[in-house]
Structures are given as structure tokens and as C-alpha cells.
Amino acid sequence: MKKSQKKMLLRIISAAVITLILLITDRFIPAWYIKLLLYMIPYLITGYDVLKKAFHGIRNKQVFDENFLMTVATLGAIAVGISNALNGGDDDYLEAVAVMLLYQTGELFQSVAVGKSRKNISSLMDIRPDYANLEGEDKTVTKVDPDEVEIGSIIVVNPGEKIPLDGIIREGTSTLNTSALTGESIPVDVFEGYEVLSGTINLSGVLRIETTADFDGSTASKILELVENAASRKSKSEGFISKFARYYTPIVCICALALALLPPVFLALSGKDPMIFTWIYRACTFLVISCPCAVVISIPLSFFAGLGGASGCGILIKGSNFLETLSKVKYVVFDKTGTLTHGTFEVTALHHSPLAAEELFKYAAHIEGHSSHPIALSIKKAYKKEIDLNLVKDIKEISGKGIMGTVDGHAVAAGNAALMQELKIDYKDCHHTGTIIHMALDGSYAGHIVISDTIKAGSKDAITALKRAGIKKTIMLTGDSEKVAENVAKTVGIDEYHAALLPDEKVQNVEQILKTKAPGEALAFAGDGINDAPVLSISDIGIAMGALGSDAAIEAADVVLMDDDPKKIVKAIRISKKCLGIVHQNLIFSISVKVICLILGAVGIANMWIAILADVGVMILAVLNAIRALFVKNL
Numbered sequence: 001m002k003k004s005q006k007k008m009l010l011r012i013i014s015a016a017v018i019t020l021i022l023l024i025t026d027r028f029i030p031a032w033y034i035k036l037l038l039y040m041i042p043y044l045i046t047g048y049d050v051l052k053k054a055f056h057g058i059r060n061k062q063v064f065d066e067n068f069l070m071t072v073a074t075l076g077a078i079a080v081g082i083s084n085a086l087n088g089g090d091d092d093y094l095e096a097v098a099v100m101l102l103y104q105t106g107e108l109f110q111s112v113a114v115g116k117s118r119k120n121i122s123s124l125m126d127i128r129p130d131y132a133n134l135e136g137e138d139k140t141v142t143k144v145d146p147d148e149v150e151i152g153s154i155i156v157v158n159p160g161e162k163i164p165l166d167g168i169i170r171e172g173t174s175t176l177n178t179s180a181l182t183g184e185s186i187p188v189d190v191f192e193g194y195e196v197l198s199g200t201i202n203l204s205g206v207l208r209i210e211t212t213a214d215f216d217g218s219t220a221s222k223i224l225e226l227v228e229n230a231a232s233r234k235s236k237s238e239g240f241i242s243k244f245a246r247y248y249t250p251i252v253c254i255c256a257l258a259l260a261l262l263p264p265v266f267l268a269l270s271g272k273d274p275m276i277f278t279w280i281y282r283a284c285t286f287l288v289i290s291c292p293c294a295v296v297i298s299i300p301l302s303f304f305a306g307l308g309g310a311s312g313c314g315i316l317i318k319g320s321n322f323l324e325t326l327s328k329v330k331y332v333v334f335d336k337t338g339t340l341t342h343g344t345f346e347v348t349a350l351h352h353s354p355l356a357a358e359e360l361f362k363y364a365a366h367i368e369g370h371s372s373h374p375i376a377l378s379i380k381k382a383y384k385k386e387i388d389l390n391l392v393k394d395i396k397e398i399s400g401k402g403i404m405g406t407v408d409g410h411a412v413a414a415g416n417a418a419l420m421q422e423l424k425i426d427y428k429d430c431h432h433t434g435t436i437i438h439m440a441l442d443g444s445y446a447g448h449i450v451i452s453d454t455i456k457a458g459s460k461d462a463i464t465a466l467k468r469a470g471i472k473k474t475i476m477l478t479g480d481s482e483k484v485a486e487n488v489a490k491t492v493g494i495d496e497y498h499a500a501l502l503p504d505e506k507v508q509n510v511e512q513i514l515k516t517k518a519p520g521e522a523l524a525f526a527g528d529g530i531n532d533a534p535v536l537s538i539s540d541i542g543i544a545m546g547a548l549g550s551d552a553a554i555e556a557a558d559v560v561l562m563d564d565d566p567k568k569i570v571k572a573i574r575i576s577k578k579c580l581g582i583v584h585q586n587l588i589f590s591i592s593v594k595v596i597c598l599i600l601g602a603v604g605i606a607n608m609w610i611a612i613l614a615d616v617g618v619m620i621l622a623v624l625n626a627i628r629a630l631f632v633k634n635l
């Protein structure tokens with residue numbers, strides 16, 4: 001509990017004790033005004049801030065909120081008590097005090113619950129690094145703020161410590177716990193040359209790491225920022241709540257006023273006792289009941305818990321609005337490379353080259369030198385030797401086709417058949433199943449490299465699970481050749497595929513589906529974030545895969561899957577369905593209890609006691625229900 005919460009608890013307890021004493025000593029109190037003064041003590045101890053806020057609200061012309069409702073209702077109850085006393089009747093101020101006490105107890109409960117789910121938000125508090133062990137020139141190690149470490153510094157991470165900044169291991173082997181980032185608890189083996197991410201925990205060996213990012217650029221900071229912003233993006237349901245409140249509260253106040261005035265006037269006109277205080281009391285009860293706390297609180301809290309639960313599983317959702325859209329997804333469109341497949345290619349063959357393999361590879365690796373395309377990364381890895389980027393000039397990368405430029409003074413082009421056609425180079429087809437990288441050197445064909453990718457272990461299960469979760473159609477779009485696409489599509493069981501697409505053709509394909517889908521259905525696109533930013537942005541919801549460390553993806557997508565696992569798409573959909581289910585349960589439950597109590601209050605069956613108990617009770621149940629959205633590990 002925070003300090004302010006502890007203070008609130010103390011206020012509630014002391015006010016409750018005083019009230020209890022007053023209740024016992026009630027008949028020894030000589031006069032009604034002394035009794036009133038005595039009861040005002042616990043009333044003000046618990047409720048002074050409510051009165052203050054209501055007063056501020058009136059001054060700032062934002063009258064209608066729950067503080068106003070509580071203030072009017074409790075002051076009204078006190079007024080009824082005074083009038084009873086003046087008429088020699090039974091004076092009762094307990095009700096006002098009790099209403100305030102219960103209301104504040106409910107508020108306290110809610111603030112503790114919100115605090116809990118905030119903490120739970122993916123144990124994300126855990127990934128924020130506290131310090132870094134910076135190694136100086138003379139090999140001495142000092143503890144510094146991670147903010148002060150520059151890129152390219154050497155830091156030492158001991159077993160049990162959190163890795164504070166992204167970097168590359170220069171010395172040491174160890175295992176890492178990446179669960180705070182990926183939700184997977186299986187430790188990862190790391191060794192010299194391995195790229196590590198901040199926020200993971202070093203388990204066994206001492207590591208010397210050369211940093212590749214500063215504090216703000218590191219994964220941990222970026223994720224924290226993303227999650228912190230997520231809570232501020234409102235869903236439609238939340239927008240509905242604030243609109244609802246804008247109309248609801250004034251309407252309720254007018255109804256209460258009508259309830260206080262109309263029946264007495266009507267009764268007086270028909271010559272009966274107007275029972276004016278009875279009706280004021282009923283109007284006050286009506287106000288207490290109408291307080292929309294449960295709805296107002298539990299809905300944002302449900303989304304908050306849903307976002308937290310998802311990030312605990314390595315699924316970062318950038319806002320409640322996206323969490324809501326996810327539950328409506330009926331079409332899932334996949335990119336192939338890096339999404340359904342690993343995106344790490346093995347070189348499997350080399351054909352029709354007039355050059356020595358070594359020579360051809362040198363050109364291939366250099367021309368791809370600056371590219372971050374999965375193909376480029378794989379070719380560079382296969383080359384194994386040093387790449388001299390000074391030799392490479394005039395690079396032009398053509399999305400969906402390939403790359404061209406000069407290497408060591410020779411014009412080099414590497415890419416698919418479409419690129420060769422564009423350059424009017426007579427290329428030779430290949431009968432191998434695999435991605436074919438045709439090469440051209442100084443304007444003539446220099447053979448092709450066959451590389452092949454492996455399908456991710458989870459891809460097939462992901463497609464099956466999506467079907468079971470009620471997805472209408474799964475579609476794969478790829479810039480790769482028909483043969484490769486067919487092979488992947490058949491293996492994983494995807495419904496439809498389109499091959500040899502350029503990035504803008506992918507956009508057209510997605511637009512086509514967007515046009516034909518029914519209203520209320522959503523389309524999700526899952527890609528690795530490399531050259532599919534346009535598609536990610538036109539889809540109803542963009543999901544980026546394998547995003548650990550890839551900035552482009554983290555920025556373009558609405559949902560980021562921290563590990564490459566396509567099965568997490570289904571999980572994200574299930575989480576969103578659970579969360580929205582809870583939101584709807586809470587809405588229906590709290591609104592219907594409200595309506596019943598309002599009617600009972602208006603006709604005088606429910607008194608203020610029942611009203612406040614119902615209200616606080618509904619709120620506590622709704623908040624507890626909302627917190628269920630956090631528990632999604634086993635969905």
C-alpha cells in the first residue's frame with residue numbers, strides 16, 4: 001500500500017471507531033445539535049476530501065461527478081435528520097456517515113486494485129535496470145546509472161544481475177532468463193558474439209558486454225515507454241464510458257430533483273400530506289444509487305489488466321483500442337519470410353556461375369553489406385569473412401526485387417527473376433525448391449545462389465489454432481517465388497496464398513480483402529516488419545513478429561510479439577476475447593443492478609443503506625472480475 005492509501009485506511013478506521021462509540025453512547029447525548037456536531041466528526045474525517053472535490057468541481061463548472069453525488073446525498077440525509085429533530089422526531093445522522101465510510105472504503109479498494117495490476121503489468125517494473133557496472137580503461141569496475149553509459153562501452157554483468165543495456169557479449173558464456181521480455185521461462189544459452197537485450201537476467205556466468213545502444217535506445221526502455229503509452233490509448237468501450245458519464249450524471253440529478261419536488265407538489269395539490277422530507281430522502285437515496293462507480297472504474301481496469309496479462313506472455317499491445325479490435329479479427333494475413341518461416345536461410349546450391357564460388361559469394365556478401373533483409377543477413381553469415389564496406393558504392397535496394405550497386409568498381413545486381421527482367425539480363429531458371437538469388441556482374445548473368453528457409457515449428461499449430469478460434473480465412477502473401485510459396489502454404493495448411501508480390505501488390509491484396517469483409521470483422525496482418533510497413537498500417541491491426549530489437553517493427557505495428565512464435569497470434573486473440581467478455585459482463589451486471597436499485601429507491605423500498613451496500617458490493621465484484629483479465633498464461 002502506498003502512503004496515501006495507508007492514510008486513507010487510517011481515516012476510515014478512526015472514523016468507524018468514533019461512529020461505533022457514538023452509536024453506543026447515543027442515548028446519553030443531551031441535545032440534538034450536540035449529537036449532530038459529534039456525528040460530524042467522523043463524517044468529516046472520512047469525507048472532507050469528497051466535499052472539497054465537489055466544491056472544486058462546482059467552482060470549475062464541472063459539477064456532475066461522483067463527488068458531487070455523494071456530497072448532495074449525504075448533506076441531504078443530514079438535512080432530513082435535522083428536520084426530523086426539529087419536529088421532535090427521531091434524528092438520525094448515522095446514515096450520512098455510513099454512506100461516506102462505505103464510499104471511501106470502495107474507493108480505497110479500487111485504488112489498491114489498480115495499483116496491483118499496474119505492478120503486475122508484465123513484471124515490467126522488473127525490466128527497468130537500476131545500475132550498470134561500467135569497466136574503465138584501467139579495467140576497474142564502477143557502478144553507474146545506466147543513463148550515463150555511452151554506446152561502445154564495456155559493462156560487466158554478474159550472475160543474478162539484470163542486463164542494463166543492449167549489447168554484444170565480448171567475453172564469457174552464460175544462460176539468460178528472458179521471461180520478462182518473452183514470457184518464456186526456458187533459459188537461453190549465450191556465448192561470445194551473442195547479441196543480448198536489456199531487461200533479461202544473467203543466470204550463471206560473468207559476462208563482459210560491449211553496449212550497442214544507450215539507455216533510451218535499449219529494448220527495456222523502449223518496451224516500458226510503449227506499455228506506459230498503451231494505457232492512454234482509449235478503446236471504444238472506454239470512450240463510451242466518458243460520453244455516457246457526460247449525459248448520465250446530469251440526467252440523474254434532474255431525476256432526483258424531480259423526485260424531491262414533484263410528488264410533494266402533487267400530493268399537496270390533491271390535499272394530502274406532502275411528506276416533503278420523505279421525498280427528499282428518497283431523492284438522496286436515488287442519488288447514492290445512481291453513482292456510476294462500478295462501471296466507470298471496472299472498464300478501464302479490465303483493459304489495463306488485459307494489457308498487463310498480455311505483456312506478461314510476451315505480447316505487447318499498444319493500446320486498449322487494439323485489444324478491442326483483436327477480438328473481432330476474422331482474417332489473418334501473413335507475410336512469409338520471418339513470420340511463418342525463420343527468415344534465416346541456408347545456402348543450398350550454386351548454379352551456372354562462370355566465377356569461382358568464393359568469388360561470387362564475395363560479390364553477393366558485399367552488395368548485401370548494408371541491407372538488413374533476412375536474405376542479406378543470411379548471405380553475409382554464410383560468407384563468414386570480413387566485409388569491406390568501403391568497396392561498396394551506389395547501393396539501391398528495390399523492395400520485393402533485390403539490390404544493386406557497385407562493388408570494387410564492378411556493377412553488381414542480386415535479386416529475383418523480376419529484377420533480372422527489369423535489368424534485361426538473360427537469367428537461367430532453377431528447378432530447385434528454394435529462394436533463388438540471381439546475380440549479375442557488369443551487365444551479364446553470373447549464376448544464381450539457391451538458399452532455403454525453414455518453416456517455424458509453431459506455424460502449422462498456429463494456423464490450426466486460428467481456425468479453431470473462429471478465424472474465417474488465413475492468407476499468405478509473399479514476394480518469394482510461386483514454388484516456395486506453395487510449399488510453405490501446403491505444409492502449414494494456410495487457406496490461400498499469393499506469390500511473387502511487390503510491396504504495393506501486397507497492399508492491393510490486403511485492400512481487396514478489407515473491401516469484401518463484413519462490417520464488424522477485422523483483418524490482422526502479421527509480418528516481420530521488414531518492408532511491410534505499408535501493409536501493417538492499412539490493416540485493422542498490425543502484428544509484428546520476432547520484433548526483439550527491431551525498431552521498425554516496434555514502431556509500425558499495433559501488437560508486437562516478443563518472440564517469433566506465430567502461435568502467440570491466437571493467444572493474443574484469446575486474451576482480447578477474455579478481456580472483452582469481462583468488460584461486457586461488468587457493464588451488464590453493474591448497469592442492471594443499478595437500474596433495479598434505482599427503481600426500488602424511487603418507490604421507497606430501498607433505503608440509503610441498501611443503496612450504498614449494493615453500490616460498493618457491485619463495485620468490488622466488478623473490480624475483482626476485472627482483475628481476472630490479468631490471468632491469461634494458460635489461455
Ligand code: ADP
Binds near residue numbers: 375403501
Ligand atoms: P517476403 O514477402 O517473403 O517477405 P520480400 O518482399 O522481402 O519477401 O522480398 C521478395 C523477394 O525479393 C525475395 O524473395 C528475394 O527474391 C528478393 N529480394 C528482396 N530483397 C532482397 C535482397 N536484399 N537481396 C536479394 N534478394 C532480395
Ligand code: MG
Binds near residue numbers: 335337532
Ligand atoms: Mg518480408
